[in-house]
Amino acid sequence: MESGRLESSLWVGNKRYRAVLTGWHFNWTEVDKKNRDKKTISVPVAEVVGVEDGRVEILPQKLVEDTDKDFTVFYVKRSSSGGSSGLLWRLGRTQFSCPSRVLRDQWTKHLRTALKTHSPLRPHKLLVFINPFGGKRKGRKIYHSVVAPLFELAGISSHVIVTERANQARDHLLKKDLAGFDGVVCVGGDGMFSEILHGLIGRTQQEAGLCENDPTVTLEPCSLHIGIIPAGSTDCVCYATVGVIDPLTSALHIVIGDSQPLDVCSVHHASALVHYSVSMLGYGFYGDVLAESEKHRWMGPLRYDFSGTMVYLSNRSYAGIVQYLPADPLLSSPRDKTRCLSGCSVCSRSTEKLFHHFSDSGSLYSSHFSQYSSDLEGDWVSVEGKFRCVSLTCMSSSCPRSPLGLSPSAHLADGTGDLILVWDTNPLGFLKFLYRHTSTQDQFDLPFVEVHRVKAVRFCLPSDKEEEPCEKTGGLSGDEVERSYVETESRNGSQQHLAETGTRGEGTNEQKTVSPFLCGLCCSKTPALSVWNCDGEILPFTDIFSRIHGQLVRLYARGIEDGAALHSCSEECDKCERRCILQK
Numbered sequence: 001m002e003s004g005r006l007e008s009s010l011w012v013g014n015k016r017y018r019a020v021l022t023g024w025h026f027n028w029t030e031v032d033k034k035n036r037d038k039k040t041i042s043v044p045v046a047e048v049v050g051v052e053d054g055r056v057e058i059l060p061q062k063l064v065e066d067t068d069k070d071f072t073v074f075y076v077k078r079s080s081s082g083g084s085s086g087l088l089w090r091l092g093r094t095q096f097s098c099p100s101r102v103l104r105d106q107w108t109k110h111l112r113t114a115l116k117t118h119s120p121l122r123p124h125k126l127l128v129f130i131n132p133f134g135g136k137r138k139g140r141k142i143y144h145s146v147v148a149p150l151f152e153l154a155g156i157s158s159h160v161i162v163t164e165r166a167n168q169a170r171d172h173l174l175k176k177d178l179a180g181f182d183g184v185v186c187v188g189g190d191g192m193f194s195e196i197l198h199g200l201i202g203r204t205q206q207e208a209g210l211c212e213n214d215p216t217v218t219l220e221p222c223s224l225h226i227g228i229i230p231a232g233s234t235d236c237v238c239y240a241t242v243g244v245i246d247p248l249t250s251a252l253h254i255v256i257g258d259s260q261p262l263d264v265c266s267v268h269h270a271s272a273l274v275h276y277s278v279s280m281l282g283y284g285f286y287g288d289v290l291a292e293s294e295k296h297r298w299m300g301p302l303r304y305d306f307s308g309t310m311v312y313l314s315n316r317s318y319a320g321i322v323q324y325l326p327a328d329p330l331l332s333s334p335r336d337k338t339r340c341l342s343g344c345s346v347c348s349r350s351t352e353k354l355f356h357h358f359s360d361s362g363s364l365y366s367s368h369f370s371q372y373s374s375d376l377e378g379d380w381v382s383v384e385g386k387f388r389c390v391s392l393t394c395m396s397s398s399c400p401r402s403p404l405g406l407s408p409s410a411h412l413a414d415g416t417g418d419l420i421l422v423w424d425t426n427p428l429g430f431l432k433f434l435y436r437h438t439s440t441q442d443q444f445d446l447p448f449v450e451v452h453r454v455k456a457v458r459f460c461l462p463s464d465k466e467e468e469p470c471e472k473t474g475g476l477s478g479d480e481v482e483r484s485y486v487e488t489e490s491r492n493g494s495q496q497h498l499a500e501t502g503t504r505g506e507g508t509n510e511q512k513t514v515s516p517f518l519c520g521l522c523c524s525k526t527p528a529l530s531v532w533n534c535d536g537e538i539l540p541f542t543d544i545f546s547r548i549h550g551q552l553v554r555l556y557a558r559g560i561e562d563g564a565a566l567h568s569c570s571e572e573c574d575k576c577e578r579r580c581i582l583q584k
């Protein structure tokens with residue numbers, strides 16, 4: 001007999017079922033139905049959230065009826081999210097009745113043992129940071145009403161810190177004792193996630209004795225997982241890694257110990273680390289929109305629409321030199337029309353490549369990497385001209401506004417980023433580019449747009465551009481307008497391969513300080529410089545070097561589940577070889 005297998009009749013209400021625990025799956029099928037339309041519900045053991053004695057309810061509030069012959073199983077139940085790209089997860093609950101207490105105890109014991117065996121990454125102890133001011137200021141309420149009951153059900157202990165200031169979570173992670181924790185949960189938006197990201201990566205490098213400032217160093221992957229409970233005004237990282245912005249769905253991913261590796265881009269200026277980014281590093285349009293929106297915080301989330309419109313109308317483009325190190329084109333391409341979904345094969349292949357010591361060492365994290373990466377070797381490409389925007393993203397950066405994202409075929413964990421160059425163009429062309437982000441039309445299929453899959457990027461100003469405050473730079477002169485036109489025309493011809501890294505770029509304006517603020521839109525002068533928008537933060541430098549670190553962190557997530565590809569519940573479900581995943 002298969003170990004861990006258990007089979008018996010059980011009752012749900014007044015209907016009799018044949019229940020089977022095979023080790024990997026727990027199934028129950030109604031037995032008394034005469035006709036063929038019997039329905040099997042099949043739950044992978046890895047998606048069982050908890051097993052309780054008696055008749056138990058936990059949401060919206062806990063109710064326990066401690067009976068002798070009953071037990072309650074809580075599990076992940078999917079439902080269509082209607083609009084979002086992923087699936088909503090809900091807490092399924094079924095109360096089973098047994099003929100005897102002995103059988104009941106046998107069932108609960110077997111189910112609990114199966115959970116331990118088949119879900120090795122389930123967290124036992126979590127450190128939780130709640131930003132009480134994020135989004136609509138509902139972080140605390142969301143945590144206590146939705147997340148905490150699930151943690152209790154799953155036997156997870158948590159240490160909760162409600163932050164009192166910005167950067168408290170980051171500082172805590174950098175300095176305090178983290179022994180015994182399996183992961184860190186942030187209840188907030190993208191800003192709060194960024195704090196956790198910086199704290200965890202920084203702490204991991206400190207402990208590994210690695211210098212974060214050196215872009216050539218191979219950083220140590222973080223051993224603690226990050227869970228994101230969306231409670232901000234922008235929750236793009238959650239959306240791009242789970243497919244929906246829903247605290248219950250995210251809490252369930254944490255509880256069952258899902259694990260999604262994530263690439264991180266480090267941004268350096270003049271030999272110092274400036275920031276880490278996972279979603280978007282953007283100069284030009286996206287930088288201007290962020291800078292403008294900071295002036296209108298009082299508008300709330302509306303400020304992004306307002307600022308986007310104002311910046312669009314200001315019709316700006318900026319001179320720059322972009323150098324990039326292309327990724328291996330044989331592995332994937334940003335134009336290959338694939339989507340990085342749960343179980344992505346491109347990311348899986350990259351895991352083997354990125355952690356090729358894995359099989360030797362037996363542990364992902366104990367593998368000994370060479371401290372200096374060979375990742376930055378290769379032929380760099382350089383382009384120069386005027387850009388509407390230059391963006392680098394390590395993921396699709398999909399969000400509810402742009403369901404396919406900035407780069408629809410980008411991968412979460414393949415060790416590459418997508419560099420998007422939007423050259424100077426007329427306002428209508430740029431509007432078309434922006435508009436295509438909200439539809440399924442290909443935003444890269446435009447003559448003034450390029451996209452490259454890359455491992456590293458440098459950006460610097462042409463030597464004649466000074467990083468001066470806009471009052472001094474004034475508007476573009478006639479010469480500059482002319483130059484812009486010529487460069488735009490010849491941009492493909494201007495590409496040149498660099499034999500080595502660093503002929504220009506990092507450090508060319510080390511001593512200069514950027515004016516982080518743009519001219520007001522009422523100002524008749526056009527600034528010569530934009531700013532970098534790094535995951536919603538303005539960077540105080542223009543010349544940067546950025547590099548993608550493959551799978552540097554792990555989230556309690558599994559990527560976006562493809563609802564369309566999954567078999568939906570049908571009456572014939574028990575005859576179907578695939579698991580019925582949409583249990584209505």
Ligand SMILES: Nc1ncnc2c1ncn2[C@@H]1O[C@H](COP(=O)(O)OP(=O)(O)OP(=O)(O)O)[C@@H](O)[C@H]1O
Pocket residue numbers: 130131132133134135136162163164165166167187188189190191192193195231232233234235536
């Ligand atoms: N107690 C606090 N007081 C003030 N700021 C805080 C506090 N806790 C965290 N923060 C900071 O608030 C910023 C925004 O937080 P978060 O991302 O959670 O919310 P948000 O509403 O999405 O933010 P925004 O719209 O400003 O990006 C973060 O950068 C974080 O550092």
